[in-house]
Each structure stands twice: as structure tokens, then as C-alpha cells.
Amino acid sequence: MTLTIQTALFIALVGILGIFIFMFIFYLLIKGLDKWFPYEEEKPEQDLILDEVED
Amino acid sequence: MGLEQLLPAISGMTWQHLVMIGVGLILIYLAIAKKYEPTLLLPMGFGAILVNIPLSSAITQIDPATGKAVEGVLNIFFDAGIATEIFPLLIFIAIGAMIDFSPLFRNPSLLLFGAAAQFGIFLTMVLAALLGYDIREAASIGIIGAADGPTSIVVASRFAPNLLGPISVAAYSYMALVPIIQPPVIRMLTTKKERLIRMTGNNNKKISKKALIAFPIVITIAAGIIAPSSLALIGFLMFGNLIRECGVLNKLSMSAQNELSSLVTILLGITIASTMTAERFIRVDTLIIIALGLFAFVFDTFGGVIFAKFLNIFRKEGNKINPMVGACGISAFPMSARVIHQMGQKEDPYNYLLMPAISANVGGQIGSVVAGGIILTLVPLLA
Numbered sequence: 001m002t003l004t005i006q007t008a009l010f011i012a013l014v015g016i017l018g019i020f021i022f023m024f025i026f027y028l029l030i031k032g033l034d035k036w037f038p039y040e041e042e043k044p045e046q047d048l049i050l051d052e053v054e055d
Numbered sequence: 056m057g058l059e060q061l062l063p064a065i066s067g068m069t070w071q072h073l074v075m076i077g078v079g080l081i082l083i084y085l086a087i088a089k090k091y092e093p094t095l096l097l098p099m100g101f102g103a104i105l106v107n108i109p110l111s112s113a114i115t116q117i118d119p120a121t122g123k124a125v126e127g128v129l130n131i132f133f134d135a136g137i138a139t140e141i142f143p144l145l146i147f148i149a150i151g152a153m154i155d156f157s158p159l160f161r162n163p164s165l166l167l168f169g170a171a172a173q174f175g176i177f178l179t180m181v182l183a184a185l186l187g188y189d190i191r192e193a194a195s196i197g198i199i200g201a202a203d204g205p206t207s208i209v210v211a212s213r214f215a216p217n218l219l220g221p222i223s224v225a226a227y228s229y230m231a232l233v234p235i236i237q238p239p240v241i242r243m244l245t246t247k248k249e250r251l252i253r254m255t256g257n258n259n260k261k262i263s264k265k266a267l268i269a270f271p272i273v274i275t276i277a278a279g280i281i282a283p284s285s286l287a288l289i290g291f292l293m294f295g296n297l298i299r300e301c302g303v304l305n306k307l308s309m310s311a312q313n314e315l316s317s318l319v320t321i322l323l324g325i326t327i328a329s330t331m332t333a334e335r336f337i338r339v340d341t342l343i344i345i346a347l348g349l350f351a352f353v354f355d356t357f358g359g360v361i362f363a364k365f366l367n368i369f370r371k372e373g374n375k376i377n378p379m380v381g382a383c384g385i386s387a388f389p390m391s392a393r394v395i396h397q398m399g400q401k402e403d404p405y406n407y408l409l410m411p412a413i414s415a416n417v418g419g420q421i422g423s424v425v426a427g428g429i430i431l432t433l434v435p436l437l438a
Contacts, residue, residue, distance in 0.1 A: 008184035008193055011433045012177035015426065016170075018433075022281065022425045023170040023418070029273050030163040037266035 067109030071333035078336070079103030079328075082224070091231030094317075095204060095324045099224065102129065102328020114329055129329035132322060137212050137219070142323045143205035144291045147424075149316035150205070151295020152308050154388075154420060156270055157262045162414035165380065167362070169415065169422030172384025174358025175200035176426050179351035186343065190438045191215055194430050196344055199226045200351025202233070202419070203386040206427035208327070209288060214434060220330035221341040225348030233387045234394045236349070240356040241398065245378050249364070250402045252377040258410040264302065271296040274421075278428070285428020292424055352385070359384040359415075377408055383415035386423035392416040 082100030086093035105113045106129060114127035136142035159166055180197030184190060191214035198210040199222055207226040211219045229236065241250075271293035278289040299308045330336075363381030370376065379398055383391045392412035399408035 002184075004188075004190050004193070005181070005184045007190050007437050008181045011190070011194070011430070011437060012181050014433060015177050015429050016174065018282075018429045019170040019173055019422060019425055020167070022278070022429075023166050023422060025277055025281070026274060026421065027163050027166050029277060030160055030166070030270070033266040033269050033273065034160055034163075034262075037263040037269065039261040039263045 064109045069333065071337045072107045072109060074337055075107040075331065075333045076104050078331070079107070085228075085231070089231075092227045094320045095227045096231070098321055098324025099227070099328050099331070102325040103331040105129070105325075106329055106332050114332065127329070129326055132326040133329050136322060137208065137326055138216070140209050140212060140287065142319050142326065143208045143212075144287060145315060145319045146205045146323065147288065147291035148295035148298075149311050149319065150420070151271070151292040151297075152299045152311035153316075154292075154296055154299075154417065156296065156417060157267060158410065158414040159417050160262045160266065161257045161260045162411055165411060165414040166418040166421070168359050168381050168384030169418030169420070170384070170425075171362030171381060172355045172359035172415075172419055173201065173422050173426040175351040175354035175356075176430075178354045179347050180430075182350065183347055186347075191434060192218060194434045195222055196347050197351060198222075198427060198430060199229065199344075199348035200355050201386055201423035201426055202226070202230050202352065202355065202391075203423035203427070204230065205323075206288065206386075206423050208323070210427055210430055213431065216330070217335065218340065218344060219327065220336050221344040222348075223327045224331070225345045228345075229348050229352045230387045230390070233352075233385070233390045236352050237356050237382050237391065237394055238398055240353050241360055241379050241382050241395075244357065244360045244364075247402065249367075249378050250399070251406065252375050253403075253406050254377050254380065254408060254411045264300070267300045268297070268302075271300065278425070282428055282432050284432040285425065288424045288428050288431075289421075292421075355385045356382045377406075377411070380408060380411050380415050383412045384419045384422060385416075386419045388416045388420050389413060391419070 079100045082096045082103065085091040086097035086100060105111060110116060112127060113129045115124050115130045116127065117123070118125050176197045179200050180193045183193035183196040188196065195211040195215035195218055198207050201207060204223065204226050207222055208219065211222045275286070275290050275293045279286045295311055298304045298311055359381035360378045363376045363378040367375045367378070377399065379395045383395050385391050392409065395412040396409040399406045
């Protein structure tokens with residue numbers, strides 16, 4: 001087995017593992033962002049203006 | 056004075072030039088008649104004609120009178136836009152501005168298919184090494200499997216500029232051929248029962264604007280900490296996405312999606328053609344690269360489908376993944392998702408796989424860029 005093939009196999013192994021690790025970290029970040037910033041019904045702009053007037 | 060002196064291009068014309076002009080015409084035909092990636096294949100086809108007319112002033116020529124090189128405009132574009140990676144990176148800003156990442160927030164676990172369906176890249180790289188290519192060339196050929204033109208161009212222009220022409224043609228052609236390549240591979244790997252699996256998910260879940268704004272920033276920081284070499288690729292993609300999601304730069308977002316994308320695509324396509332000269336393109340290597348590109352796409356699909364089947368071993372009945380969705384982990388967006396949705400509907404008209412397929416496909420867009428970043432990091436370290 002030549003050095004090139006050995007290097008290619010090593011890069012393939014590390015690359016596949018690396019990409020799964022990257023994507024798993026991104027998965028955790030998405031889960032975290034979803035938890036930290038849950039969806040809230042946004043107030044229509046008209047209501048915001050009325051709130052300001054009342055203040 | 057003979058005709059050859061009056062029209063020196065005729066005396067300089069060889070069969071190789073004629074073949075390349077034929078290749079250019081085929082690319083133009085595929086772009087117009089078959090609508091295969093016309094935005095790229097048409098400029099590339101026209102450029103192939105432009106650079107294969109002998110003595111063309113579009114590419115650098117040696118002036119016979121002075122013996123000095125007279126630079127052609129396409130070579131100047133190449134040095135300024137592709138050798139420096141500026142054109143593909145600008146395209147990433149445009150792509151980032153076009154991507155809506157909210158499907159990933161609805162089905163985040165499907166992001167992992169964006170990793171599994173990059174399998175073909177690495178397998179093809181090993182195969183190319185077995186065929187005698189050095190590691191830089193093998194990595195550049197393997198990246199065709201990213202199904203992502205700009206990533207292929209960035210990697211190939213850095214590691215194997217001599218192979219950029221065939222790699223770009225293969226990458227863009229196979230992206231257009233996803234509806235032909237993927238279905239037979241998927242059918243071969245799945246049973247009818249598996250293709251009938253219905254997927255329920257949070258398809259209607261609403262996503263907070265704050266989360267969508269924070270996403271590109273957080274991903275850029277995370278990618279930068281783990282692999283700084285991947286930052287140019289991921290960072291430009293995420294910058295484009297931040298422009299889209301921030302809500303205060305709508306004009307810039309629209310410009311990135313339309314004017315920037317169109318302008319750079321025109322320049323990118325015709326500039327790549329400067330590498331499609333007869334002496335560079337008509338080689339056995341070109342045929343091998345085109346065959347290896349197909350191999351990469353087939354094994355990307357294989358990786359995604361098999362990974363879904365593997366996950367199903369651990370999932371309860373009623374919560375299984377339709378393995379066809381795994382094939383959407385490639386970057387060809389939204390074509391792959393559409394193909395899988397149509398395949399699902401063919402098996403069962405009431406099976407709607409579009410949303411999970413889009414989630415996996417968006418994951419594939421990130422996965423292909425990450426794969427490019429990993430290769431850009433690992434190859435210089437080990438080569």
C-alpha cells in the first residue's frame with residue numbers, strides 16, 4: 001500500500017468522523033438556540049404604537 | 056496570400072479544438088434544451104468555444120512578433136476571481152442569502168444526513184488515490200461528491216488547478232442529473248415497505264426570529280473554533296444568511312440573492328471555461344474524473360440511505376425514518392428533496408415527505424461546505 005493510499009484512507013476516516021462531529025455540534029447548537037429563543041407570538045405593529053401612546 | 060494566412064485560425068485548428076467546440080455546443084444544448092443547470096453550463100459551454108478557436112484573444116497567447124505573452128481577459132478573470140477564490144466565495148454569500156434554515160429547526164436530527172451523504176466524497180478520494188492520483192488531486196476529484204459547485208471550485212483551484220475544468224463540468228452536470236442518478240440507487244437499497252414509511256414531525260412548528268438570527272453567528276464561531284481553515288467557506292455562507300435573517304437589510308438580501316448571484320455566476324461560468332482548452336481537457340484524465348464524479352454521487356446517495364436504515368434499527372415502530380429521506384443529505388437543493396418527495400408520492404399518493412426531505416437537504420448544504428472545510432484543513436497537513 002503506497003503512502004498516498006494510506007494518507008487517503010486516513011483523511012477519509014478522519015473526514016467522515018469529523019463531519020459527523022461537526023454536524024452533531026451544530027445539532028446541539030440548534031437545540032440550544034431553540035430552547036434559549038422559543039417562539040413568541042409577535043405583537044402586531046399597530047399594538048406597539050398604541051402601547052407607546054398609552055405610555 | 057493564401058487563405059491560411061488570411062485566416063490563421065483555420066491553419067491552427069486541430070481535431071482536438073473541434074472536439075472541444077463540440078463539447079461547448081453539447082453544454083449549451085443541455086443548458087437550453089434540457090435545462091440542466093443553465094446558469095452555469097451555458098456560460099461554460101460558450102466559454103469552451105471561445106477558448107478553443109486558435110489564437111483566441113480571450114486567453115493568453117504568445118505574440119509571434121515579440122515572443123511576449125499577451126494576457127487574455129479570461130486568464131485575467133481566472134487569476135483575479137478563481138485563483139484567489141473570490142468568485143466562489145461571493146457565490147456563497149448569495150447562497151446563504153437564499154437559504155431558509157428554519158426546516159432544520161423543525162427537524163434538527165435530520166441534519167445528520169448532511170454528514171452521512173458526504174460518504175461518496177471520501178470513498179471517491181480513496182478510489183482516485185488507488186488509481187494513481189496524488190492526494191491533492193484525489194481530494195479535488197472526491198469533492199465532486201459534495202454536489203456543491205462553489206465548494207468543488209474552491210478545493211480544486213487550491214489543490215489541483217490543472218483539473219479544475221473537468222471537475223467543474225462533472226460537478227455541475229451531475230447536480231443537474233440528480234433526478235436520474237438518485238432514484239435507481241434508492242430503489243436498489245430500499246424495500247417497498249421502507250419507501251412507504253410516513254414521517255411525522257414538527258413540520259408546522261414556528262421558529263423564533265431571534266434563533267434564526269443567532270444561528271449563522273453561532274455556527275460561524277463554532278466552526279471557526281473547531282476548524283479555522285473552513286471559516287472562509289462557512290463564514291461567507293453564514294454571512295449571506297445573516298443578511299437574510301436580520302430583517303433590516305432586505306435590500307442587500309435581495310441584491311445578494313439576485314444581482315450578486317447573477318453577476319458572479321456569469322463570470323464564474325465563463326472563467327472556468329478558460330481551463331477547458333483542448334490540450335488540458337482532451338485527456339484520459341477527463342473521462343476518469345467524469346466517471347469518478349458519478350461514483351461519488353452514487354455513494355453519497357448510498358451513504359444517506361444506509362445511515363437512515365441504520366438509525367431505524369434503534370427507532371420504535373411509528374417513529375422510523377423513510378430511508379429515501381437519507382438520500383437528501385446531498386447539497387443539490389431543492390432538487391434532491393423534490394425528487395424524494397415525488398418518489399414517495401409515487402409509492403403512496405398520501406405520503407408527504409417534502410418537509411423532512413427539505414430539512415435533510417438543507418443539512419446537506421451545510422454538510423457539503425463542512426466537508427470542503429475539512430478537506431482544506433486535512434490535506435495540507437498530511438500531503
